[in-house]
Amino acid sequence: FRTIQLDSETLGVLERLKSQQKSNREEYAEFYCRYFETPERTAASDPEPHILNTDGIGEEIFFLNVNADGSYIRPRTMQHASYVIHTELDFPEFDFHSLRHTHCTELLEAGFSPKAVQMRLGHKDIKTTLNIYEHITQSQEDKAAMILEDMYSSD
Incomplete structure (x- = not known):
């Protein structure tokens, strides 16, 4: 918890x-x-x-995800929705767990400290957060290119 x-x-x-x-x-x-x-x-x-x-x-x-009649929405329902996105909508890299990876990457990209992200996701080891959950985005690649350009430009 x-x-x-x-x-x-x-x-x-x-x-x-x-x-x-x-x-x-x-x-x-x-x-x-x-x-x-x-x-x-x-x-x-x-x-x-x-x-x-x-x-x-x-x-x-009091559960968050329930049907209108209060009945529990089982995890398999969410897994099935993810399966449909994955196969029928042709997003081969997506599964429900991908949302945790996306959240981690977006937080780090927005400037959260890695330690704060680790605590938020509940990882015991920061290596899990940084080596498994963080993914490099095009925005991060572009920023790295600009930093390198600034560092090594002949101005």
Whole structure:
């Protein structure tokens, strides 16, 4: 678990999503799917702790990615969407995990410190961040060329 900073645009999207989900809960009423996490055991007969359930046992969990009726959107659904982008839309290098790589590269390109990006992505070793997740963009290549030009120009 880690805490990360979010920009105002992302926070706005999350607020709108929360509002839409509240509206959906009211509209679907008793048919809205609610999820709960079982609490720590206080007796041997208690259910296994930290198990997701729809029986109302424990604290309610509010997922971000749910259908209008509150039902959980399974990871396989996102994997399938990525597969469609990858194959049907002919983006051979894309998979869902690519978004983490893109986020890393964009943060570093924008001037985030490598250590801040490492912490944001939750990597134990900064080598993972820099050797696996960062990718060189055309913008970075162009900037390098300008720096070299400035360094070695005969002015």
